[in-house]
Amino acid sequence: MDNVVDARIESLMNSDPSPAATAEPLLAVEGLTIDLTGDVAQPGLISDVSFTVARGESVALIGESGCGKTMTAMAILGLLPRGFVVSAGQIRVEGRDLLTSGRRGLRETRGRTIGAVFQEPMSSLNPTMRVGDQIAEARRLHLGESRRTALVRAVELLDRVGIADAGRRVRSYPHELSGGMQQRVMIASAIACDPSIVLADEPTTALDVTIQAEILELLRELRTEQGIAVLLVTHDLGVVADFCDRVVAMYAGTVVERAGVDELFASPAHPYTRALLDAVPQTSDPRTILPIIRGRVPAAGAFPTGCRFEPRCVHGGDERCHAPQRETSMVGRRSVRCARAADGESVAVPAVV
Template identity: 65%
Template sequence: MNTPVLSVRDLVIDFEGRPAQPALVQGVNFDVLPGQSVALIGESGCGKTLTSLAILGLLPPRMRVASGSIVLGGVDVLRASERKLRDLRGRTIGAIFQEPMSSLNPTMTVGDQIGESRRLHLGESRRSARVKAVELLDRVGIPNAGERARAYPHELSGGMQQRVMIAAAIACDPAIVLADEPTTALDATVQADILQLLEDLRKDLGLGILFVTHDLGVVADFCEQVVVMYAGHVVERAGTDALFGTPRHPYTEALLGAVPQAGRARTMLSVVPGRVPPSGSLPEGCRFRPRCGYALEPCRHAQHGNTSDVHFTFCDRVADGDLVLGSKS
């Protein structure tokens, strides 16, 4: 069995100095194996981005990992020094964000930005790093790579900027790439090209990919495993086919029911009532209970779910066999 390139266990994130306030993220568990694509999904406010930032060691001020572990490439992120974390970022894990113009430096050419990572992490000369940058731009499908390497970010289209971000993310041959909504700002045609590029790189380089997204269509086409988060908890975790075919948590079923289906014109989409509760006003028991059409009195008590690594569900009624959901079709 392959050793995970990323292993997250019992992750808890909270505010420093506020012990009475519920945790922002709690009990998050998942792995990413070499060459595997894993999706982290859920509505805004469910904890996906905080989990991603914790993996990178970049949590905002006043937030902290209260307990749990994050092992990245064999290194315990939570015990690593800041110098070791800087080595991990870029060398072991690359990152692709949803808005490239917010991530790329407008004062540097794209070739220098890609090459900078290799100079810092691999000790290459400026000349060698520039040559490699051109090779990487060519690899991610940018035409006239030598000329484009001398361009500034504002001189490139949105699709090309995102390809530059991907080239920078894989510049030092990392074991895993964290892709946080990498296609949200792109039109549908460019989105498809970027996703195909990531899929090709995953297969060619054996990259593990953690894909943070709202787009369930992308998840169905691109990812092998899915981790569903709600209000800071993982509520379901399974293989993509199993989760889309037979969702077991009411929240997952509700998300899938809200996705438009091809060939079903003039059909009213299902709506999930309400919104994700803020961390300061979480309901007692199951956090999804106020929005759940299956909720009963037992749901007011703390939930534990099953212990399966194959198809985990954070719902005691499902775990006890009291509730079996039908897939939405």
């Protein structure tokens, strides 16, 4: 991963600013707050989350399990579980606020403007429908195509995502395909209507390393050839370094740092981001003892009153950490939610256990 990061930093230093960095955002999430309602009401499970994705750009949401990455993605798609509600903020896609669009507006946006690729394709694909019909369904719904025309396009899409003998596979059921082929079907379905952005939630987690590389290369080709933006939810920082332009680090339902991938890997500003990076195994020295992040992500409804990371932070105990943390803008498009970082103090290396 070190070689990948070094190459990206050198490339950034020798190139002009990306057009994506100056264009109007395709996706803009501003101040997103999600509450759990009902008998066990818990406000602020997701609190004040803001980030943007430009056209053709790839942005990663990173963080441990339970930090709110998938919940944020589901809110963008309007697919929050029962009992969870967006209590504040905006989610704009191509300038349209999805939170005020109603069900009809969401149906028009999902699949047409926003495609989605989920972690477990077998649980996302309909086991009773042939994969060709599942891909064609989006084109019939959003583009008004006939079943015949949509199936012809489904064959082309299966061929585009690298499935051999697409004309025969279009008639297969999901259980007749391997995990890698199922994920390719999901990608084909996600791009069936030429969306502007694809939300990919851990799209390679259930796949072996070789298939992971093929899926990521496919997504890279789609970005290059069709200009599709990607919001990638992942735990794999190697994938982030290789595939993404910018990173949004989340912890306990809040954004703790936003930065370009190169600057974040080179000099993380938040203690949590630094701890995540230091916990990545380094192949250059197999005898290295990995630093760890002590403790675990706090349970929903049990967040500290100040910095949510303070109990696990190597700088824990600082009086500034006991007050609510504000997201502070730094040089360029970078921001951090840490009082110490806002005061210009450096991040310590996590302890080795």
